[in-house]
Amino acid sequence: MTEKMMGGAGASRTSYQRYPRVRIREMKDDYLKFELRDTDASMANALRRVMLAEVPTIAIDLVEIEANSSVLNDEFIAHRLGLIPLTSDDAMSMRFSRDCDACDGDGQCEFCSVEFFLSVRCDSDQTLDVTSADLQSTNPRVCPVDVAANALSSAADGYDSAEQKGIIIVKLRRGQELRLRAIARKGIGKDHAKWSPAATVTFMYEPQIHINEDLMETLTLEEKRSWVESSPTKVFGIDPNTQQVVVVDAEAYTYDDEVIKKAEAMGKPGLIEIYPKEDSFIFTVESTGAIKASQLVINAIDILKQKLDAVRLQDEESDMKELTSHLGNL
Amino acid sequence: MNAPDRYERFVVPEGTKKVSYERDTKIVNAASFTVEREDHTIGNILRMQLHRDPNVLFAGYKLPHPLQYKIIVRIQTTSQSSPTQAYSQAIDDLDKELDSLKKGFEDEKTRFEEKLRQGY
Ligand SMILES: [Zn+2]
Numbered sequence: 001m002t003e004k005m006m007g008g009a010g011a012s013r014t015s016y017q018r019y020p021r022v023r024i025r026e027m028k029d030d031y032l033k034f035e036l037r038d039t040d041a042s043m044a045n046a047l048r049r050v051m052l053a054e055v056p057t058i059a060i061d062l063v064e065i066e067a068n069s070s071v072l073n074d075e076f077i078a079h080r081l082g083l084i085p086l087t088s089d090d091a092m093s094m095r096f097s098r099d100c101d102a103c104d105g106d107g108q109c110e111f112c113s114v115e116f117f118l119s120v121r122c123d124s125d126q127t128l129d130v131t132s133a134d135l136q137s138t139n140p141r142v143c144p145v146d147v148a149a150n151a152l153s154s155a156a157d158g159y160d161s162a163e164q165k166g167i168i169i170v171k172l173r174r175g176q177e178l179r180l181r182a183i184a185r186k187g188i189g190k191d192h193a194k195w196s197p198a199a200t201v202t203f204m205y206e207p208q209i210h211i212n213e214d215l216m217e218t219l220t221l222e223e224k225r226s227w228v229e230s231s232p233t234k235v236f237g238i239d240p241n242t243q244q245v246v247v248v249d250a251e252a253y254t255y256d257d258e259v260i261k262k263a264e265a266m267g268k269p270g271l272i273e274i275y276p277k278e279d280s281f282i283f284t285v286e287s288t289g290a291i292k293a294s295q296l297v298i299n300a301i302d303i304l305k306q307k308l309d310a311v312r313l314q315d316e317e318s319d320m321k322e323l324t325s326h327l328g329n330l
Numbered sequence: 331m332n333a334p335d336r337y338e339r340f341v342v343p344e345g346t347k348k349v350s351y352e353r354d355t356k357i358v359n360a361a362s363f364t365v366e367r368e369d370h371t372i373g374n375i376l377r378m379q380l381h382r383d384p385n386v387l388f389a390g391y392k393l394p395h396p397l398q399y400k401i402i403v404r405i406q407t408t409s410q411s412s413p414t415q416a417y418s419q420a421i422d423d424l425d426k427e428l429d430s431l432k433k434g435f436e437d438e439k440t441r442f443e444e445k446l447r448q449g450y
Binding site: 020027050302309312 | 341368372374415429430436
């Protein structure tokens with residue numbers, strides 16, 4: 001049993017855990033900008049990857065066309081329906097259809113699917129747009145995100161804009177008709193991009209910029225201007241009062257090295273040093289609207305925890321192997 | 331028609347183990363862990379966390395082929411530790427880091443929302 005203690009969970013194991021810090025800069029329902037510090041790029045990148053490809057949402061996955069006399073073929077319409085973002089606040093607690101034992105995936109199951117109906121016919125000479133607003137959901141918590149947003153805004157201020165038309169699925173002329181039943185399911189972006197809740201997720205290293213002030217003062221105002229202009233993005237500026245070069249926006253720097261090359265070309269190597277801070281990241285998260293951007297981050301943390309849990313060693317076998325390996329080494 | 335199911339990329343097939351462990355035959359305290367249906371997301375955070383452990387002499391992972399949905403994590407430790415111990419410790423530490431991150435994010439979100447309310 002002592003060998004088992006050595007291989008297994010001893011009480012005296014030291015932890016090498018980190019405690020990341022977060023600061024939110026900007027937060028809207030579908031946009032989030034925040035700083036993440038005291039962790040490394042592997043963690044930042046894991047979060048980014050999980051947000052893009054592994055946080056679940058709900059999207060239309062099966063379409064039964066009853067009638068389609070539109071100009072687009074059935075599969076084309078089925079594909080377009082799949083790409084419409086649906087409100088997915090319930091996705092985390094839903095079941096994947098393939099894991100659901102309460103049904104056979106027929107769309108009637110409350111645990112794993114939501115049924116939609118669409119029935120539109122054009123009887124006028126004017127072209128009729130079939131949009132996401134024509135989709136009738138059987139679950140009020142799951143509906144096209146633009147429809148949900150309009151319901152909220154028109155309830156608040158009561159005016160309707162051109163934006164309220166919905167996402168166009170197909171256009172119909174006189175006599176054309178589209179009738180179908182669709183089943184929306186829980187899924188992840190890894191399976192198909194239509195399930196990705198993220199429009200974009202990016203992170204950058206926070207740049208640390210050191211200007212060699214003594215060397216900078218050897219430059220004439222004209223040289224300073226030309227050096228400041230050499231950056232493709234507006235990182236530096238000149239203080240109108242002191243005529244000193246100042247950092248206007250460090251994060252505008254794209255690690256393009258242009259100002260460094262320019263300094264060298266001017267015969268002033270070491271004028272500027274720019275390092276990426278390796279434990280400090282600036283994240284930008286844009287959501288499709290399926291879930292809030294802030295919820296997307298929280299869900300990504302939860303999913304990553306679940307993934308880690310799934311790769312834990314099963315105790316009995318690892319301890320057994322560990323024990324035999326220890327005996328073998330003696 | 332004979333295309334494999336899309337979910338084969340992330341659902342562990344029946345009868346296959348998520349993690350299998352194989353001890354190195356030549357080097358002491360070295361082993362490979364084959365993790366089914368995982369990729370760079372897990373591979374890289376595990377590797378970097380293992381590097382924080384001073385008893386870990388080597389830690390690396392590879393994705394052998396883009397169409398084989400698995401990663402292989404190789405670990406060598408000093409005699410003070412063992413590959414399985416280091417592996418489990420790394421997962422525990424990452425898990426706790428994420429707990430702390432979640433709490434930190436939620437607190438900051440509350441604080442930020444409160445700040446916005448005060449502003450209006
Ligand atoms: Zn079901």
